[in-house]
Amino acid sequence: MSGEEAGKAKSCEPRPRGRLNRAVWNVLGTFFVVLGAIGIALPVLPTTPFVLLAAACYAKGSERMHCWLMNNKYFGKYLRDYAEHRGMPMRAKIVSILFVWAGILFSAYFFVPVLWGQIAMVAVAIGVTVHLLKLKTLRS
Structure with missing residues (x-):
């Protein structure tokens, strides 16, 4: 070598x-x-x-x-x-979290008729939110 x-x-x-x-x-x-x-x-x-x-x-x-x-x-x-x-810039974190929750809640309410499916989707949103919040916040 x-x-x-x-x-x-x-x-x-x-x-x-x-x-x-x-x-x-x-x-x-x-x-x-x-x-x-x-x-x-x-x-x-x-x-x-x-x-x-x-x-x-x-x-x-x-x-x-x-x-x-x-x-x-x-x-x-x-x-x-x-x-x-x-990490991620603060604006990207905020936008990501807002879109994750908007998408999950919209989908869970309008497209997932079973409670366990809705609970699973909210659990995913919680996991993604926690992950994003744990990332270091970068200055733009």
């Missing part, structure tokens, strides 16, 4: 070696990017979890697609801040 290779950090999770595995991860990543993009316009569909899933899928499937998403003008800054454990 050369000195240059020794200085580079190795990935914690190796990429799948087969083309089929990489293709599956890339298809899933693209699916989650699309859901995240739809979630920008629809308050009942949260954007952040889908974009985070897309980043994780692309990290396993395609370095090029992962770099594209991490440098995307809409999602890149938030993904990098989140990935580097730096």
Whole structure:
């Protein structure tokens, strides 16, 4: 191993070696990017979890697609801040929490007729809220 290779950090999770595995991860990543993009316009569909899933899928499937998403003008800054454990700006936290609760309550009331389903949705909203509140708050 050369000195240059020794200085580079190795990935914690190796990429799948087969083309089929990489293709599956890339298809899933693209699916989650699309859901995240739809979630920008629809308050009942949260954007952040889908974009985070897309980043994780692309990290396993395609370095090029992962770099594209991490440098995307809409999602890149938030993904990098989140990935580097730096946190989120206060405005992003507030907007995220408001949209999560609006979407969950709207969906639970209008689309989920069973009580246990509504309770499960509220539990997810509580979990997401706690997670977002625990993140470090960044100055804009």
